[in-house]
Amino acid sequence: MTISSRVRLICLTGALALSVTSLPLSWPMPAYALSDIKDITPHPPEEQTPSAPGPVPGEDESPADDAFPVIPDPDPLIKNPETEQADPATSEEPAPEVIYDIEKAPEPVRRMRKLIMDAAASGDIQALKPLFDVGPNQTQIPLQTPEQDPIAALKGLSGDDEGQEILAILLDVLSTGFVQLDKGTPDEAYVWPYFAGKSLALLTPREKVELLRIVTAGDVAEMQEQGNYNFFRVGISPDGRWKFFNVGD
Known part of the structure; x- marks a missing residue:
């Protein structure tokens, strides 16, 4: 830079400085609201709360079944026995099979049955003794x-x-189907x-006719009220012994 240029620069700088110092001291300063003043007070860093660990991949995010206790529903105040399941320990056993074919019975049973029927057909009750x-x-x-004679x-x-009516009853009874009871x-x-x-209550119409060949309709009505054959x-017995000939339940 030449001398003349440097002199002009110094002169220009001095003139600028003089103009600044000659400005009035009452120059208005902008006013700030308290809310516009930023807080520059240093604060300690906030303590960060550790975040909860996320679910482990592969694990079921749903709560376990036993995480919350399940309160069972209360029993109804009035129980309906028809809707309740029967206790296996107290449920009735299935009805025994009704057998009409005498050949399905053991030979000793078949033999004793024939002897009784032959004695009844003779018309002499003493033949049973x-x-x-x-x-x-x-x-x-x-x-x-206990001391009474069985024939009497x-x-x-x-x-x-x-005693011929008893002989007729024997023939009618032994002519029906039979069942095996108390097996074993x-x-x-x-x-x-x-x-x-x-x-x-489970008799079919055919079976009711078979029953009426032994007893009267009045007897059947009475039996139905009592619930069983009497x-x-x-x-x-399986070995051919005549176990009983009785009447009642």
Whole structure:
């Protein structure tokens, strides 16, 4: 730079300085509201709260089944027995099979049945006496006293003096189907008629006709009120012993 240029620069600088110092001291300054003044006071850094860890990949994000206890619904105040399930320990056993084919019974059973029917068909009630079992397993028949003669007891149940009505009942009963009761126990027996092992409420129309061949309609109505068959029945053990010929439930 030449000398003349430097001199002009110095002169220009001095003139600018003089003009600034000659400005009035009462130059207005802008006013600021308190809200416009920024707080420059240093503050300690805020303590950061650690964020909760995210779910582990592969794990089920839903709460476990046992995380919250489940309160069962209260039982109804009035229970309907028809909707409640039957207790297996107290439920009734299924009805035994009704058998019409005598060949399905053991041979000793078939033999004793034929002997009883032949004696009944003879018309002489005394023909039954040799077929009764004696001793501790004697044939059970309706006796008024333990010492009573079984034939005399049967005559006393008959509507005639000779006991022929009882013989007719024996033939009718042994001509029906039969059931096997108390299987596998000391009381096991093949029983005639099968009504002794089946609910009367479950009888078909055909079976009701079979029942009416043994008893009257009035007897059937009475049995239905009581819920079971209560007329004469015959039981023969699997080894061919005549176990009982009795009447009642």
